[in-house]
Amino acid sequence: MVDQNYEGEVFYLEFEDEDGNKQFFTEDVILEHEGQEYAVLVHVQDEEHEGQDDTYMILARIxxxxxxxxxxxxxxxxxxxxxxxxxxxxxxxxxE
Structure with missing residues (x-):
């Protein structure tokens, strides 16, 4: 899960859902499989980027x-x- 006490720079990724609503995510971890990198992206609950919703994640190929x-x-x-x-x-x- 994303460490909410992380003191470094946090990057937010923006995706649009099927209804055109903006959804924000942070990168939790990078996985490597068969020479390809994949990211586990964790949903951020609101536009102010406060608090992660670790029940909604996306797997994405980089x-x-x-x-x-x-x-x-x-x-x-x-x-x-x-x-x-x-x-x-x-x-x-x-x-862990």
Whole structure:
């Protein structure tokens, strides 16, 4: 989970849901699987970025676009790596 006592710089990612509403997320952890990086993104409850809602997370593949900038491509449950990544993330939780 995101450490709410983190004293460094926190980056917020903005996504639009299917209704066009803005949703904000923070990066919890980066997972590596088969040479590809994936991010676990945790929902932030409101626009003031106060308090995480760890019941709503997104798995996203990290890709580098043509300009050399990282982009987060959300995965759906049908993605072939989704279940493996969920298990990998849960195993990290158990190690703590």
């Amino acid at each position: 890709e580098i676009n043509e300009e050399g900038v990282e982009e987060y491509v959300p995965l759906d449950e049908e993605d072939e790596h989704f279940e493996t990544l969920v298990n990998l993330y849960e195993s990290l939780d158990e190690e």
